[in-house]
Amino acid sequence: MDLHTLTLTALQARLRSGDCSAVDALEALEQRIAHVDPKVGGYLSRNFQTARAEAERADVSLPLGGIPIAIKDVINVQGEPCTAASKILSNYTAPYNATVINKLRAAGAIPFGRLNLDEFAMGSSTENSAIQRTANPWDLTRIPGGSSGGSAAVVAADEAFASLGSDTGGSIRQPASLCGCVGMKPTYGRVSRFGLIAFASSLDQIGPFTKTVEDSARMLSVLAGRDPQDSTSLELPAEDFTRLVGRDIKGLKIGMPKEYFIEGIDPQVDAAVRAAVRQYESLGAEIVEVSLPHTEYAVAVYYIIATAEASANLARYDGVRYGRRAEEVRNLQDLYIRSRSEGFGEEVKRRIILGTYVLSSGYYDAYYLRAQKVRTLIRQDFSRAFEKVDALICPTSPETAFKIGDRSDDPMKMYLADIFTIATNLAGIPGLSLPCGFAQVDGRPLPIGVQLLGKPLEEANLFQIAHAYEQSTPWHKARPTL
Ligand code: GLN
Numbered sequence: 001m002d003l004h005t006l007t008l009t010a011l012q013a014r015l016r017s018g019d020c021s022a023v024d025a026l027e028a029l030e031q032r033i034a035h036v037d038p039k040v041g042g043y044l045s046r047n048f049q050t051a052r053a054e055a056e057r058a059d060v061s062l063p064l065g066g067i068p069i070a071i072k073d074v075i076n077v078q079g080e081p082c083t084a085a086s087k088i089l090s091n092y093t094a095p096y097n098a099t100v101i102n103k104l105r106a107a108g109a110i111p112f113g114r115l116n117l118d119e120f121a122m123g124s125s126t127e128n129s130a131i132q133r134t135a136n137p138w139d140l141t142r143i144p145g146g147s148s149g150g151s152a153a154v155v156a157a158d159e160a161f162a163s164l165g166s167d168t169g170g171s172i173r174q175p176a177s178l179c180g181c182v183g184m185k186p187t188y189g190r191v192s193r194f195g196l197i198a199f200a201s202s203l204d205q206i207g208p209f210t211k212t213v214e215d216s217a218r219m220l221s222v223l224a225g226r227d228p229q230d231s232t233s234l235e236l237p238a239e240d241f242t243r244l245v246g247r248d249i250k251g252l253k254i255g256m257p258k259e260y261f262i263e264g265i266d267p268q269v270d271a272a273v274r275a276a277v278r279q280y281e282s283l284g285a286e287i288v289e290v291s292l293p294h295t296e297y298a299v300a301v302y303y304i305i306a307t308a309e310a311s312a313n314l315a316r317y318d319g320v321r322y323g324r325r326a327e328e329v330r331n332l333q334d335l336y337i338r339s340r341s342e343g344f345g346e347e348v349k350r351r352i353i354l355g356t357y358v359l360s361s362g363y364y365d366a367y368y369l370r371a372q373k374v375r376t377l378i379r380q381d382f383s384r385a386f387e388k389v390d391a392l393i394c395p396t397s398p399e400t401a402f403k404i405g406d407r408s409d410d411p412m413k414m415y416l417a418d419i420f421t422i423a424t425n426l427a428g429i430p431g432l433s434l435p436c437g438f439a440q441v442d443g444r445p446l447p448i449g450v451q452l453l454g455k456p457l458e459e460a461n462l463f464q465i466a467h468a469y470e471q472s473t474p475w476h477k478a479r480p481t482l
Contacts (some may be wrong), residue, residue: 003028005479007290008067008161008215015060015067022058022066025161026051026110033113036482039251041134041153042144044073044114047080050251051112057138059268062108062221069104070113070160072084072151074121075206076195077101077111084197085129086119088323088343089140098195099227100164100206101233102124106151107222115163117152119201119345123147124417127408128347135404136179137480139444141399145175145417152179156210156447157482162219163209168199169302170396170421172207177449178395180435180478182466184216188428189234191220192227200309201232203289203302203425213470217241217463238459244464250284251466255389259295260420272437272448273395274471280393283468288389292381297374298423299415304358304371305426311355317343334450350411379427386455391465395420396433396449400441420451434466435475457470 003025006014014020030048037043051068058066067090074084076094078101083089101111118128126134126149136142136147137157144153148165152175165172167185174331176183184207192208198204208219220241227233242376250447256277261270281287291374318325319339344352358367385392398419407414424431436450454462 004158006161007211008218009212011067011161013278015065022055022060023052023111025066026068029159037159038159039135039140039482040137040153040157040159041132041151042115042159043070044083045114046113047427048112052336054110058110059108061146063218064104065108066110067108067161068112068202070115070151070154070163071101071111072117072148072165073114074117074161074197075100075164076167079196080114082197083131084120085117085131085344085403086343086348087130087208088317091324096195099192099229100223100378101195103222103225103390104111108223113160115148115154117150118147119348120197120310121147121166121168122347122351124170124174124309124414126150127405128345128403130345133404136260136401137482138446139401140179140242141403143178143404145178145397145401147171151209152181152183153178155179155181155211157480161211162215164206165209166196166199166204166206167425168203169306169425170418172209172391173396173431173449174418176209176433177451178401180475181209181211182213182216182434182476184220184459185209185226185424185430186459187222187234187430190430190457190459191223192225192230192233194227194229196310196465198313199392200306201313202309212476213463213467214245216241216432217245222458232463239460241460243395244460246425247464248284249465251286251374252391253286253288253389253467254280255288255290255385255392256294257290257385257392257394259292260394264398265395266439267307268439269395269397269399272439273450275391276450279469279472283472284386290385290392292385293424293471294374294377294381295423296415298378298426299419301371301374301378302422302426303354303415305375307351307355308368309355309360311352311359314348314352319343322380331467347411368424370443375426376446378423382427382429391462392452392453394453400446400448402440409445424453429456430459430462431461432466434470435478436473437475
């Protein structure tokens with residue numbers, strides 16, 4: 001059997017039984033990547049030399065012992081480049097490890113490769129990468145979603161057993177949905193962001209991409225935890241997030257937010273998600289209609305808050321301490337202007353300008369302050385819904401993967417790709433996307449994802465609910481032909 005096709009859990013069992021070694025697993029990936037990544041374009045770089053040395057001395061008794069993990073290129077790994085897929089960071093080498101990297105290493109995992117994304121995680125298609133295009137493994141003429149497009153594509157294409165991504169408004173769940181894998185955004189504060197290149201600090205979370213729900217729970221068990229270096233990380237005891245996996249879900253209440261089942265959704269997506277709802281019913285869950293009345297404002301609120309925070313976070317790339325410096329400048333102002341103009345791509349500039357505008361005096365009250373108030377209303381919508389139900393179910397994305405180049409000149413259309421994922425970040429709750437079927441488009445199957453949203457800190461319940469569905473359906477076993 002080809003080792004690269006294994007799930008993380010299956011690989012772990014083999015490593016522990018001595019059926020294969022960590023070096024075998026790494027070599028299998030190396031070959032798979034050499035074979036398919038020229039087509040997929042998920043990896044920006046790989047470091048097999050260091051990884052091999054780590055694999056040779058792997059302790060497979062550790063929670064992720066000997067398992068290679070690929071990393072979105074916004075998470076610092078000491079001694080490696082971390083570009084955020086931006087020209088402005090083209091000469092940057094990470095001087096330290098992100099906390100999640102230290103945690104992966106302590107658990108025996110081997111972080112070995114860097115994954116493509118939309119520049120600074122701004123986008124929904126990975127087309128905003130200043131470095132390369134990434135293709136959807138199910139149809140190479142289509143986008144993998146974004147911003148963690150590389151993270152989703154390599155897991156779906158069996159070029160990684162698991163990967164890390166970040167999710168500010170959907171960047172884990174949406175690409176997972178479009179590529180047909182499992183993507184999980186934990187509760188805000190669950191996972192330390194120390195060493196993650198910041199986009200919008202009140203929204204960003206790191207989370208895993210995996211082939212199955214159980215793998216996702218295993219990954220989160222390693223990643224979660226208080227970190228004194230991230231003041232927003234929560235002081236909570238360590239948890240085994242797999243502890244409810246396998247329990248039946250009879251009697252659980254799952255809410256269908258009526259604002260998420262609207263006109264304009266691709267009919268094949270709508271049908272697949274409704275079929276998933278019926279499957280939950282047949283598994284014994286009770287389906288309840290709920291309302292999240294402020295949903296319609298989520299995209300507008302997000303593009304005020306996220307851009308405001310981005311404009312502040314990206315101020316540091318001025319060519320002095322951070323960021324590539326423009327050459328032969330006339331004076332300090334010229335240095336700032338030229339370094340930033342040359343270093344940032346179009347979408348990043350658009351966000352900085354929007355964010356600066358909504359924070360400027362005279363507009364602050366009308367936009368930023370008002371957006372914060374509506375954010376509170378969106379949060380309250382969820383609290384109210386969760387008084388009645390254990391979890392919510394809805395589409396992850398209103399459509400399947402679109403063609404590369406189809407939306408690049410229409411930012412508004414691109415922003416609407418995250419219509420179902422954004423409110424989760426505004427509310428800080430956990431969300432997970434898992435495969436729920438395929439659409440037939442131009443005679444080819446394209447993955448569809450269903451999204452489950454949970455109460456704050458109830459990731460374990462979310463994994464339980466997701467796992468029950470996954471195990472009763474065939475979707476997670478499907479693989480693209482490459
Ligand atoms: N697509 C959204 C945006 O462009 C979300 C990105 C993300 O979650 N990082 O802002």
